[in-house]
Structures are given as structure tokens and as C-alpha cells.
Amino acid sequence: MAGMLTVSLWRGGTEGRYVDYDVPMRETQTVLDIVTWVQRNCDATLSYRFACRVGMCGSCAMTVNGRPRWTCRTHVSKVVSRGRLTIGPLENLPVIKDLAADMRPFFEKWQQAKGRFAPSKTRSDPIERIAPDSAARVAADAAIECINCGVCYSACDTVRWNGDYLGPAALNRAWTLLNDVRDAGNVERLAAVATDGGCHACHSHQSCQEHCPLALNPTASIAGLKRRTAQAYLRGEIKP
Amino acid sequence: MNVRLYIWQRATAALMVPLLLVHIAVIFYATRKGLSASDILARTRGSVSWTLFYGVFVAAVSVHASIGLRTVLTEWSPLGQRTRDIAVVLFGLLLALLGFRAVVAVVLP
Numbered sequence: 398m399a400g401m402l403t404v405s406l407w408r409g410g411t412e413g414r415y416v417d418y419d420v421p422m423r424e425t426q427t428v429l430d431i432v433t434w435v436q437r438n439c440d441a442t443l444s445y446r447f448a449c450r451v452g453m454c455g456s457c458a459m460t461v462n463g464r465p466r467w468t469c470r471t472h473v474s475k476v477v478s479r480g481r482l483t484i485g486p487l488e489n490l491p492v493i494k495d496l497a498a499d500m501r502p503f504f505e506k507w508q509q510a511k512g513r514f515a516p517s518k519t520r521s522d523p524i525e526r527i528a529p530d531s532a533a534r535v536a537a538d539a540a541i542e543c544i545n546c547g548v549c550y551s552a553c554d555t556v557r558w559n560g561d562y563l564g565p566a567a568l569n570r571a572w573t574l575l576n577d578v579r580d581a582g583n584v585e586r587l588a589a590v591a592t593d594g595g596c597h598a599c600h601s602h603q604s605c606q607e608h609c610p611l612a613l614n615p616t617a618s619i620a621g622l623k624r625r626t627a628q629a630y631l632r633g634e635i636k637p
Numbered sequence: 638m639n640v641r642l643y644i645w646q647r648a649t650a651a652l653m654v655p656l657l658l659v660h661i662a663v664i665f666y667a668t669r670k671g672l673s674a675s676d677i678l679a680r681t682r683g684s685v686s687w688t689l690f691y692g693v694f695v696a697a698v699s700v701h702a703s704i705g706l707r708t709v710l711t712e713w714s715p716l717g718q719r720t721r722d723i724a725v726v727l728f729g730l731l732l733a734l735l736g737f738r739a740v741v742a743v744v745l746p
Contacts, residue, residue, distance in 0.1 A: 558712035591640035593718075598638055598708075623643065630640045637639035 402477065404431055406443065407485040411492050415483065428461050428468035428476065432484060432496065445496035452610065455546030459496050460485040465551035467610045487551040503547050503564065510567035511589045514574060515582025525579055537576035540569050540618045542611050549605035549615055561594030565605035565615035568596050572618035575625060587626050588635040596622035638711075642704050649701040656694045683746040691744075695736030703729030 402422045405415040418435050429447055436443040447457035452470040459468050462476050462483050473482065490498040518525065527534055549565040550556055556564045571590050574580045590596045596619045605615040629635045638646070667677060681687045707725040710716055716724065 555712070593639050593711075595639065597640060597643040598711075626640045627644055627647075630644065635640070637641045 400480075402431070402473070403481050404435065405481070405483040406432070406435060406496065407492070408443075408495055409492075410494055413492070413495075415485070422473070426473045428459070428466070428471045428473060428482070428484060429457050431473060431482065432459075432468060443496070444494040453544065455544035458487055458546040458548050458551070460488055460551065465548040465608055467546060467548070470610060487547050489551050489553065489556045490547065498547070498551075500547060503545070503550050503566065506563045506567040507545075507570060509589060510563045510571045510595075511582055511586035512567055512570040512574065513582075514577070515580050515585075517579055517581035527578065531578075533576040533578055536621065537573045540573045540613055540615070543569055543573075543613060543615075544611070546610065548608050548610060552604040552608040554602050554604060555598055555600055559594065559598055562598045563590065563594055563596075565599075565619065568599070568622055569605075569613065569615040569618040571596075572621050575622070584629075584634060587622075587629045590622050591626040591630065591635055591637050593637075596626060599623075638704065638708055642707070646701055646704040649697040649704075652697045653694070653701065656690065656697065659690070660694065678743060681743040684744060688740065688744045691740045692737070695733060695740060698736060699729045699733040702732060 400422050401419045404418045404420050406418060407413055408416045418439050420431050420434050423430070429450065432443070432445050433447075436445070445457075445459070447469060448454040450457075450469045452467055455467075457468045458465055460466075461468065461471060462478055464476075465487055466476070468484070476482065484496065486492045486496050487498040490500065490502060493499045529535075529538075543566055545566060547566070549569075553562075553565055555562045568590060571586050575583055575586060580586075599616070599619045601616055601620070603616045606613070606617075609615065626635065630637065666672075703725045706728055707721060710721045710724065714721070
């Protein structure tokens with residue numbers, strides 16, 4: 398592969414514009430490589446976020462040709478369209494500057510969904526044995542690998558339309574904790590995800606599943622939360 | 638939508654599935670048999686069964702549609718929560734009023 402690539406990068410905050418840059422094409426090149434090349438060779442003031450560069454930290458997600466993606470694990474050859482690449486910040490989040498989205502609403506919703514482990518034992522207690530093949534652990538394991546990149550949040554139509562919606566990642570996290578037998582905060586967690594903006598706001602469009610770079614299925618986790626909250630409500634354990 | 642509204646919407650949906658099938662079957666029957674308005678009224682007037690059937694149907698529709706409209710307004714309108722909730726309650730009451738009026742019109746002797 399040789400020649401030049403025309404890359405449009407979002408510049409500015411919420412009010413900004415796409416600016417074109419000519420970037421040399423390489424045989425193997427990720428979208429993150431492109432952004433880094435522009436910063437090092439064209440404009441050092443370009444702001445973006447990355448850390449590990451190998452798909453473990455979840456900090457480099459951006460909108461690439463209209464789709465949210467991990468830029469470090471996206472090869473240019475897979476997404477380039479007619480020699481052009483358009484890269485913007487993640488959608489559904491405020492823009493700090495250029496390609497860096499403000500992740501605070503995303504993580505605040507994690508807290509709202511009680512995404513923090515609530516221990517049921519102290520460090521003096523013996524370590525609890527968890528059978529890996531138990532139904533609860535299998536359900537938790539299926540969803541546990543989320544690294545909070547925000548791709549699902551950016552891809553979600555319901556997040557776009559309903560500012561109160563907690564979003565796929567926060568609800569997926571709640572589902573993993575709900576299935577963790579060591580956790581003691583599930584009544585509060587079920588109540589937190591059963592309010593307006595909770596799991597019942599999900600329309601099951603499955604964009605989260607479609608876009609998740611780890612092939613997780615937050616829609617299935619949310620469906621599980623819908624069932625468990627409905628049961629808890631009918632038993633009188635929670636109030637909306 | 639919260640869990641209470643979710644259960645109401647799913648429950649009314651489940652209730653409406655058989656009611657809707659019977660309703661469609663009745664329409665097919667009436668048109669295929671060529672029943673006139675007076676034939677139909679002769680069957681419905683004074684009928685406790687049809688009163689209950691369509692009374693329950695209207696109630697379920699009113700609840701179900703109002704909750705759905707609430708979601709649509711949440712996502713697609715700039716209305717505040719209070720205004721939205723008042724609007725959907727009024728919408729539900731309007732549906733119930735129109736529906737029960739129609740039921741009364743065909744079942745009262």
C-alpha cells in the first residue's frame with residue numbers, strides 16, 4: 398500500500414469543524430497511528446486520548462467513518478473509504494477538545510447504576526469458593542470483560558434520545574454484580590436500575606452488541622435486569 | 638420507563654394479544670357473512686360478554702398506548718417530566734372516553 402490518505406479530523410470543542418490532513422499510507426497502520434502521525438507531523442496541538450495501544454485500556458475509542466471504534470485495534474485498510482477517513486470524538490458525550498470526549502457522564506452513570514462492588518464479608522473471613530460453572534457465575538463471566546471504552550454508549554440510540562438513560566455499559570456492569578454471589582448491594586442496585594432512565598428504557602436495538610469490540614452483549618444483560626427488577630418489584634422488594 | 642410502567646405495559650400487551658385476535662376474527666366473520674349494522678347491533682345490544690370483552694380491550698389500550706406515548710415524548714419532545722406525564726394521562730383518558738363511548742353505543746339496549 399502506498400500513496401496518501403486524506404484524513405478529516407474533528408478540531409475544536411462542541412462547536413468545531415472537520416479539518417483535512419494528508420497522511421502517508423503504510424502497509425500496516427491503525428487509525429490511532431494516523432492520529433499520532435498528524436499530531437507529530439502536522440499539528441502538535443491536536444488533542445486525543447490513548448494509553449496502552451493494544452486494546453486493553455479502552456481509552457482510545459473515537460468515531461471512525463461514522464462508527465465508534467477502538468482506534469488502536471482498527472486497521473486503516475479495514476475502514477478506509479475511497480481514500481478518505483473521517484475521525485471524530487465519541488458521540489453522545491460532551492467534547493473536551495478535538496478527539497477527546499468528556500467521559501464523566503459515562504462514569505457518573507456507572508455510579509448511579511451502583512456499579513461498585515459491595516462486599517458481604519471482611520478480610521478476616523475465609524475466601525469464598527465460587528463454582529465457575531454455577532449459573533450466576535456463567536452469567537457474570539459472559540459480561541465481565543468490559544473495559545469501559547464507551548463504544549456502546551456512543552453507539553446507543555436510547556442514550557442519544559434520553560439523557561437520563563444509564564446506558565449499556567453501566568447496566569452491563571450492574572448485571573455482573575447482580576450475579577456475583579459475594580456482593581451485598583443488590584437490593585439497592587435493582588432499585589437504581591428500575592427507575593426512569595434505567596434498564597426498562599432500553600429498546601433492545603442491540604447497537605451495543607453490534608459495536609462492542611469485545612463482542613459482549615449488553616442487550617442480553619439488560620434483558621436480565623428487566624426480568625430481575627420485575628420479579629423484585631412484584632415481590633415488593635423494590636419500589637420504582 | 639420505570640419497572641412499574643414496564644410491568645403495566647407488558648401485562649396490557651399480553652392481555653391484548655388474544656383480544657386482538659378475537660377482534661380481527663370478529664371483523665372477518667362480520668364482513669364474510671355480510672352482516673348489516675342492524676345484524677351486528679342485534680348481537681351486541683344487551684350482551685354482557687361483548688361489554689366485558691370490549692370494555693377490557695379499551696382499558697388495556699388506554700393504559701398501553703399512554704405508557705408508549707410517554708416513552709416517545711421522553712425521547713422525542715422537549716417537554717418537561719411533569720408536562721409529559723400530564724399530557725399522557727390526558728391522552729389515556731381521551732382514549733378511554735372515546736373507547737367506552739363506542740362500547741356503550743353498541744351494547745346499550
